[in-house]
Amino acid sequence: MNVVRTQVLADATLSKKMADAIRMLSLDAIERSGDGHPGAPLGCAEIATVLFTRHLKLNPANPNWFDRDRFVLSNGHGSMLLYSVLHLSGYEAVTIEQIKSFRKLGSICHGHPEYATEHGIEVTTGPLGQGFANGVGMAVAEEHLRSVLGPDIVDHFTYVLAGDGCLMEGVAQEALSLAGHLRLGKLIVLWDDNSITDDGSTSISISEDIRSRFRAAGWQVLDADGHDMEAIDVAIAHAKSDSRPSLIACATTIGRGFVRLEGQRGAHGSRVFKEDTEAARERLDWTSPPFVVPENVLAGWRSMIEARNGVEYRAWQARLAGLPADKRALVERLAARELPTGWEESLRLYKRSAINLPAQPSIQSSGEAIASVFAAIPELVSGAPDLEGPTGHKRELRAFAASDRGGRFVHYGIREHAMGSMMNGMAAHGGIVPIGATYLAFSDYLRPAIRMAALMGVRSIFVYSHDSIGIGQNGPTHQPVEILASLRAIPNMLVMRPADAVEVAECWEIALARRDGPSSLILSRQALPPVRRSHTDENLCARGAYVLAAAVGGPRQVSLVATGSEVSIALKAKRLLEKEGISSAVVSMPSWEAFEQQDEDYRRSTLGGADTLKVGIEAAVRQGWERYLGEDGIFVGMTGFGASGPGEDLFRHFGITAENVVHQVKRAVRSS
């Protein structure tokens, strides 16, 4: 490698051209698309060049190399920086044609980077701060996997390029605090310190000493001229050699080379016109036509990357091949994101035993169910934002800590948002299936991360306790009423609200088996009586909804459709209705999304036909229930926020009782 490196670096002109290639590719693409963000690609060209050609461990021929360094562009609006760099590095999918269609429908060069590790995009970024916290999660994954698999197999860095906006966001503030606490020494954040945000000078909204802030959290802080490649090179080398996470403040000029606007607010997201690319060509002494990278420049990029990584990659493959069969199989399984064969067994045993459990909180059942597979699925990493006690998903796991990298429970502190984004980073990194448990009312705190999990389609598993007014006296701040609806509204989010321990076990099996998206388990603090009293091998929750108790004494007149804690209310209502000579069936409906996947026959036979009165029972707002209840249906639930009082009092106060269900059904039956 040194030969090539020496040759290339000896040629100062070539080195400069290697960075300018990013500038010109980005400007040409942004001009062509008529829209984009030139500020970061131009401002960070030297940073990216040094990082990719001199430090990053990667293999463009095998982008999913398990032990590659991870690179996150947290300031995702600078997406052309990433596409340019991936093309220059030799990622085959990122062709000039793709770059020419930047921001066009169908291009892999989307407006913001979208999760696609197969061509070098580690996470979706754009909403500021997310990428920073994703990177912290990736660094946790790396530390843990290194301790489990050994440094011969896992030993890489996580690099994050972040702008001022990313650092201002609360999610990054939470994540950096935890990163310092956990001493994530292989996390290196390159700060595009250009003193400009969308509104103008950063001095408009911040005068904080950012270096001191990071030092206060236990970070190493370094400074470098962001346009001086040697200085950046030295800083990264320093960062790599320190046991603390490192922030490298790279002083840059936003949009450098965007002659008309460089160094100005306008450079961030202005349109680029032909005159601008021409002015840049002249300024940069760039003679090639648009979208053409000179041979020697491309060769410089690729030879340096190959020279440094080729040997490393082959050596890693050799080490992998040299592993004992079982350990190699483990690595290959984790890299393939496959769960171990037979992982479901202990969960199914728990389900079998659960029919005999007494009434207990479904959050407790969830803790028991997941504990049963911790041993079988070593990649499960649980955690909670300071609610380990009330959520109970730590069990026998040791805490992940600076002093214990083998720990599998992350104490996130009171940092819900960082938890969500870090989970996404762990899931995207691979080798980890992250679980995070908090109260449903606080899911709003991590909602931007939840949305990204659904958009990326990663296997982040969110466990939410305290799911309704059933929590009682803590009052409306802690009582979700709208949050089930708001989670169900998110595309690709699988929401499940099990009614008892058996359904909890079934829902966990669904969540763990799901490969292409996140799951949300909605669980109660209050004890729930068992509703599934006989065992069946079939996973009934996988259907989304099913007839839990069929109508007796005549054809079904009424369908009582309920979820979670309200299923037992439906069962009681059924008994009371029978006394009134009204026959009803109880439908347990743990998951709308799963139910929507069933064919129409199943859906109709489960809910009942047009002449069946549908009653929805859920201690939450009605929104969306109309779909299952029809125009004449009845909904028994919440119409506003909760109140502070004992849970049973609240269910009575808000009329979510079997008696009220019966009352309303009788009125409807009479009037029909």
Place this chain on the structure above:
Amino acid sequence: MNVVRTQVLADATLSKKMADAIRMLSLDAIERSGDGHPGAPLGCAEIATVLFTRHLKLNPANPNWFDRDRFVLSNGHGSMLLYSVLHLSGYEAVTIEQIKSFRKLGSICHGHPEYATEHGIEVTTGPLGQGFANGVGMAVAEEHLRSVLGPDIVDHFTYVLAGDGCLMEGVAQEALSLAGHLRLGKLIVLWDDNSITDDGSTSISISEDIRSRFRAAGWQVLDADGHDMEAIDVAIAHAKSDSRPSLIACATTIGRGFVRLEGQRGAHGSRVFKEDTEAARERLDWTSPPFVVPENVLAGWRSMIEARNGVEYRAWQARLAGLPADKRALVERLAARELPTGWEESLRLYKRSAINLPAQPSIQSSGEAIASVFAAIPELVSGAPDLEGPTGHKRELRAFAASDRGGRFVHYGIREHAMGSMMNGMAAHGGIVPIGATYLAFSDYLRPAIRMAALMGVRSIFVYSHDSIGIGQNGPTHQPVEILASLRAIPNMLVMRPADAVEVAECWEIALARRDGPSSLILSRQALPPVRRSHTDENLCARGAYVLAAAVGGPRQVSLVATGSEVSIALKAKRLLEKEGISSAVVSMPSWEAFEQQDEDYRRSTLGGADTLKVGIEAAVRQGWERYLGEDGIFVGMTGFGASGPGEDLFRHFGITAENVVHQVKRAVRSS
């Protein structure tokens, strides 16, 4: 005052009893309720006693005194601390009977404090970090109003009591950074520094130097023994005299006096039993029975508060009375949260002129509409999280800054969550009507604050631009599809999505006139053609939905119900359907919540009867639309996340076009 103060303070036993009164009232109430959080009330008894009896400017006989100091209990789980203190201070509503019914349905002593300034509760708290950021917003309100009304009328402090959890939250990290930048010297945060969180020692999840972190942001940091009343007294005096915001780190023992658990994790939220209250009585040498406060202790509290505040309050009333009539009227108007008479006029003029506007983004129309009332409504304070340019709600306003307190636009920086919580603090403070503008996709970042605004019922006005795939090339990270549904799911949130500049003006009038809750205006980045081409004095949006274009050539067969940017698609579809001989009406439906308030006749006549085919058109997910479309209705919208491409391409790609509406209507009409 000095006489009383000297008398009371000379009696060391009495001073101690005054703090212990908080402990015993809290313990007795928590024991009686069978549930609660003793840790903070017991740990912070001395802090609260010193603050209320020696510093806080308040008048229990007039809790809404406009110039009172504001006190926020950010660690809201310690609610009994607040109720005890309010009772001891003499707030009549907070009786011993109310305290005895702590956490019972109907009591004003809710599990967590709920916004009720009429008895001394300045904001609802519980979700951690919110109160801290509310306090920063209150301090902004105070600085601004002091500059506008003069220090004779407004000159008070904002005190926040916060725990470790509050400080870890991203929202507090964002808010403290901005508070330092804005040099909010009248903001004083008392940190309950007890080194314990729910999971145990804070060392489990944080090792940051919190003092350095605050200093890095420009705060004064002081230390005090949280159980030494003289030390607390001195620290608060120091804090008041400094021009920077101050953090007072009060070293405390959690649950001090809760003999069984004091200083331990369990003290935070454990049940309190009779043995515990008895042990506390013995430890504290407290001889009175439960819920009884010794006369001299009560007298100590009230005499000190009266001695210090009585004179101040009367002097303030005298200064108010001495004001010129117009200025006094202004103060009284602001205190009463009334808008100035005639405030609507300029907005209505804008509406009148809007029928002649060309197609333009509704976010632009919103900026124009609100600019028209900035002069008429001086209490409007606008702001944005670094999106002032693309949202355009600054207009001619000056920035609020350390150097310009008269400024009415807050540059929040890239801190959406702090913006939302600060807005709530400003709205709760009174004298300010806060407006915050960002992209709809980023509303998730402030969602916890949005929920609190709705729960408190404060007039925070959220302006959201970039409301759909219409934004085009920035792609799915920036394209909301689920967020309309998730906002509509929140009780007491008024969501409005106007279709053109006329509707924008009407929606602004509704939002500003609303006194009992927040509003969300959902606006487009892309240009929207005008749909209201003739003027009407009536505010049609106030009905939630209305017939924009009636059916012609026969009775209405189809109702095309649309919102915002899709209304013009509905109008085009109507024209196409007429060519096909199908008569349809276009219903513009800017607000579901407002429509739900209309009587059934109006709703039926607007949407059409059972035999009218309903078609919902909205570039978002279907959730909730079933309610208006019925079982046979059609929905034309999104089923998943968006994509990166030009907006027009995306509308075609996802089938949100007049042609597709016609296609589906024809199929439905044929099959029926």
